[in-house]
Amino acid sequence: MVDERSPEQPENAARILFVCYANHCRSPMMELLLRDALDSSGGAAGLLVSSAGTHAQPGMPAHPYVVRALAEHGVDATGWGATRLDPALVDASDLVLTAAAEQREEVVALSPEAAGRTFTLLDFSAWLQAAPATGPSEPTVPALLGRATAGRERHPDHRERDLPDPMGRSLRHFRRCRRRVEAALVPFVGR
Template identity: 45%
Template sequence: MPLAIRRILVLCEGNHCRSPLAEALLRKALDPGIEVRSAGLGALVAQPAHEETRRLAAELGLDLEAHRGRQVSPELIRDSDLVLVMDRAQKEACEALTPHARGRVFLLGHWLSSEGEGTDAGKTGGQEIADPIQGGPEAHRLACEHIQGAIQTWLPRLAPRNP
């Protein structure tokens, strides 16, 4: 049975590459009644999504032109039923910023098994999604593929529009 999730917050470091893309993909896949937002722990506030992220999003039929970076706040975390982060350090930082969010903060790749660890995702917490910001187009494409795969694993748990 899907969880009773109405508000999802997706976090990455700068709210520049990974979280804007994940936000757009989740919005497209989920019922319009589920609010999806994104922010960054060290956001590039008011900056547009990375050019390569915008290009990849456009290939997927998504428009990130209006996206502007937003800094996470305790209020954004508090107002979210589910917080999805890209790596374990971000999970720890999010929980340190808002301790009562523990139990609602997960890796976006939570349901993916860790490389070299078989299907032991429950014990390891799944896969991290590397930041492509210092990499070229291939790093961005790889992050995009990981984000898409991770989102597919969440959809059955989040009441998708088309089950």
């Protein structure tokens, strides 16, 4: 769901787009958990966070287990609705993070010029964690891309790639997915 601009968000805010298959499980978790982390850290003003699915049914609510797993973390997913990925969403995004390598390939197929700013969440997070410590930094897209590039240079062969899809599995798997997403988002807002 594309985030509407609020009065606190500048017109030139950077956009982060999370992508998974149906925008029903993983990408809503990524979107809502990053929004919550940014709100908690006070770093949300310069970023607009949204998500979409390569095969989403527009308006479909988050999976009930996503709603429950997020509620256990204090994040409200009620009222959230899915968005189908299209080239305009990709082109409007400054950073695209996907749940799996397959979705990264689909994003780049939709918009080849997005290749240099589209990564899997787990790879991007690992590169952020591998970056040399430089002290606190603002969670801006240029800062994140710079840190990820530095981390990738230190560990170029890292390929964790895919966040396992919990769809069709028990609540325990959705909770595990939430924990993986939370851990992957830590370097976005501070170590």
